[in-house]
Amino acid sequence: MAPEVNITDWRKGPQWFEVNRKLAVDMVADDVYYPKSKEFCRPACYVDEHYFQTVSSIQSPNLLANRSLTYVDWSRGGPHPATFGRGDVAEEFFRRISEGSTCVYNDQPSSLCFLLARKFAPSALEPLLNLTSKVFGF
Known part of the structure; x- marks a missing residue:
């Protein structure tokens, strides 16, 4: 998925998570990372475990708690x-x-x-x- 997504940017996280309005808007408006994800992200790569976490950490790292309960x-x-x-x-x-x-x-x-x-x-x-x-x- 390079150059848009480097291996160091890749994230895996839980399927259930909370986002604020800004993160939600960024995800819906994304036209850079989702096309790459759609093309190259195949099982065992999943939108709810990889795409959302990866794009959020690239676009808005300061808004993430970076923890799980x-x-x-x-x-x-x-x-x-x-x-x-x-x-x-x-x-x-x-x-x-x-x-x-x-x-x-x-x-x-x-x-x-x-x-x-x-x-x-x-x-x-x-x-x-x-x-x-x-x-x-x-």
Whole structure:
């Protein structure tokens, strides 16, 4: 996609994200990056995971939070994040996500880095429900 998109400009992010009016207008008005993306972005390249994040970081990097509130485990490799099953869900799992991390939000350090986590297999439902009062307090 060069010269419009350099490899250092390439981004991958979550399918769900929030944009303000300026970012939305920039995306809709884009006639430089989208044609390149349409021509060269093929599976496993997706508009909702790559194009929006890439064009936003090129056009308006100062408007991006550059963080996610969703904990995702990419350590197992591959095109998809790890799926957490019955054996993964324990108090230690939630401790690891919610404690001992420092992240930056609006250029300020924060100890609250994640509010959500994904992906959970159906087998994780019972252990999740059993931990709600202990971990979440309800």
